[in-house]
Amino acid sequence: MKLPIIKCKKDFLYITLFFLFSFACIIGLRYEQRLEMQKGIAEKIIRFHVIANSDAKEDQDLKLAVRDAVGIHMSELLKDVSDRSSSEIVIWKNMENMKQTAKKVIADKGFDYDVDICLKETDFPVKTYGAYTFPAGNYEALEIIIGAGKGHNWWCVMYPNMCFSDTMYEVIDDDAKSSLKKVLSDDEYQKVLESGDYKVRFRYLTFLNQLCEDNKNAYIEKGK
Incomplete structure (x- = not known):
């Protein structure tokens, strides 16, 4: 009777890891796009x-x-x-x-x-x-x-x-x-009209907050 429980735990782990990987990719892409936008603004x-x-x-x-x-x-x-x-x-x-x-x-x-x-x-x-x-x-x-x-x-x-x-x-x-x-370009102008820097916060999965910050810092360092 324990085998289904073990399989369920493994499936949950795989799903969680897949979610984290997908999330990291999305956040990384967003910050990369924002970094490119910042560079475009800075050039002008x-x-x-x-x-x-x-x-x-x-x-x-x-x-x-x-x-x-x-x-x-x-x-x-x-x-x-x-x-x-x-x-x-x-x-x-x-x-x-x-x-x-x-x-x-x-x-x-x-x-x-x-x-x-x-x-x-x-x-x-x-x-x-x-x-x-x-x-x-x-x-x-x-x-x-x-x-x-x-x-x-x-x-x-x-x-x-x-x-x-x-x-x-x-x-x-x-x-x-x-x-x-x-x-500025139309996209850049709209960017500076936004109310502030992009942030993602999780109430329960608090460890994901640090993941967001790590991705942000990594792309800022990449752009220097």
Whole structure:
């Protein structure tokens, strides 16, 4: 009488393993597709990244002052630029000018921190600007590091300009929305309109949650 029970347990094990394998393949494919989508978006935009000297209030306030000064200056220079390559040229030509702008703000605030500025590939987390959510991944960014660069950072999208509408840095006006739609493909534009990063959660089969994260991390590493 025990043999049918043993066979039933084996069948259940095979079915479970098949389910897990199929699930892993599906999740892996989804994350691979999302990784490719992120790469496509990253090829068409330039981010803006400012890192504070520390998390002390005065250093965080200084970070925002530098952000404002450089951001407003760059938004004016980039207002008539129509593609990423042209944006890169404008940024490179004005790199030293932006550094001096940042140093002046720092000095005017009574600090003597050094400033590093560069255009580089940088890892960004998921970030939402108004109704737009950009997926985590590697993006080209104008990066400013103030002093030791040990404080919380600030980031936005410099091209197309989604940072500098009025005095609010996460207010997206119609011009910014239109510019973004022209830069991205229809699929990419719909992607950034989604509410956040894709997550799958299981209430009872909790070990599958780690499987999801492992697959996600594996495909992120693959894309670096």
